Amino acid sequence: MAERIGIIMNGVTGRMGLNQHLVRSILQLRAEGGVLLSDGRRLMPDPILVGRNPQKLEAISRQHGGLRWSTDLDACLANPEDAIYFDSGLTGMRETGVLRAIEHGKHVYCEKPLSTTADSAARLAAAADAAEVRHGVVQDKLFLPGIRKLRRLVNSGYFGRILSIRGEFGYWVFEGDWGLPAQRPSWNYRKEEDGGIILDMFAHWRYVLDHTFAPVEAVSCLGATHIPTRVDEAGKTYDCTADDAAYGTFLLKGGIIAQFNSSWTTRVYRDELLTIHVDGTEASAIAGLRECRVQHRVNTPRPVWNPDIANPISFRDSWTDVPDNMEFGNAFKVQWEMYLKAVAEGKPFPHDFWDGARGVQLAELALQSWEEKRWMQVPPIAPIKAAH
Known part of the structure; x- marks a missing residue:
């Protein structure tokens, strides 16, 4: 039986977050029975959709089999059952959301650009390093x-x-x-x-x-x-x-x-x-x-x-x-698999926040x-x- 890993997915009402990350990556991994780990175990991603528009979130949830959803990011971050925070929302709001996630001990994975300035991106990388959480940035190409x-x-x-x-x-x-x-x-x-x-x-x-x-x-x-x-x-x-x-x-x-x-x-x-x-x-x-x-x-x-x-x-x-x-495979899905394996197995992830800051x-x-x-x-x- 696959082991569950909860993922807070912020920004899935946008085109990229919905199509590439939710539908073609996370939901496809679920349909395939989860991510196969090096020791033979399987890891099953369990997403919760987060955003500001309840109508859009509910519609996406219903269309894809009743996924969890919420407009309360603070409550989601406070839930210890969800280990990963993913952000594909507006770039200008990313630093605030990611820092809050790091403070709650979440592993963090983000769309690029990581932030709007190099200083901001470096702050996120340093904070994630200090908290010893796995951090990664999307580098689909x-x-x-x-x-x-x-x-x-x-x-x-x-x-x-x-x-x-x-x-x-x-x-x-x-x-x-x-x-x-x-x-x-x-x-x-x-x-x-x-x-x-x-x-x-x-x-x-x-x-x-x-x-x-x-x-x-x-x-x-x-x-x-x-x-x-x-x-x-x-x-x-x-x-x-x-x-x-x-x-x-x-x-x-x-x-x-x-x-x-x-x-x-x-x-x-x-x-x-x-x-x-x-x-x-x-x-x-x-x-x-x-x-x-x-x-x-x-x-x-x-x-x-x-x-x-x-x-x-x-x-x-x-x-x-x-x-x-x-x-x-789909470029976004392949990198999601890599990141989830890094989190589950405690291994370094090569495309981290420092890469994003560059x-x-x-x-x-x-x-x-x-x-x-x-x-x-x-x-x-x-x-x-x-x-x-």
Whole structure:
């Protein structure tokens, strides 16, 4: 019989908290009979849904078989039967909720960005360390099939010396007019509500670069608010005060140069919403969310620049797919399994609050770089974990 572990899930009325964390992770783990531990035991997650809207909570509970729910976070934190506090609510409210959970001795797991400032994120990490609770931050991109294949190539030495990395992320988020609702909530475009693509996405780029290639040592960034007004959920036009695009360059340890374009104002002409192109002395690769393709030095064509004739080379033909060679589960679910195992078995969790703080730090430095029009060095917050 599986052992129960109670999880306080704060913020599940939001899109990410509901779809990725509750439905596709925790409820899926329950449907599979729980998490298998290294000693053969099974751990069964038992969530309680927490939020401010009782109607939404009750509806979600009813839809998924009568899950526990509450609007009283203090009462939930005081319940010793629930060992974990998970937060996917508003970033600006996260520090308060997580500190309260730590004070009650809860293990803590959070969406990224961990907080709105690097100082705040470091305070959370230090508090969790002092309380000796397991702490973790969501770093879902590391568990996507395409990125996992890319890391497999890096670890094998396939590229030789890595020279550069180019990332393209984004899509066109509808402005909310013409009768077409936006795909993202309006707060994403309000700086006063902690919106902005730099705070949202640079935390991702930090852990992808740190854990797949090499630690980030410096950043230069130019942000933009390309669309000045949008229409909110109530049909009202509002001024956009946060960045909707960012053009970042990163210097990694060992002299690797990485460039990432992040945009909610671009129309997609690539295979996936995220692509990462890596060039090395021996080979290159391009990875998306699921696929990864490579071209080795021996298969590289020899183009010659001649604009007076039609291009004679079909460049994509000399790239080959990296095989799966394994089953890939939902990225959020895979990391939830890792975290629950770490809690149950008392083992270190690699993607902890210090990792989350580094992501917030990079976003903060990128915003400062944009404002001051200069390169920013990235000082250490805590020892960088080795790429794995």
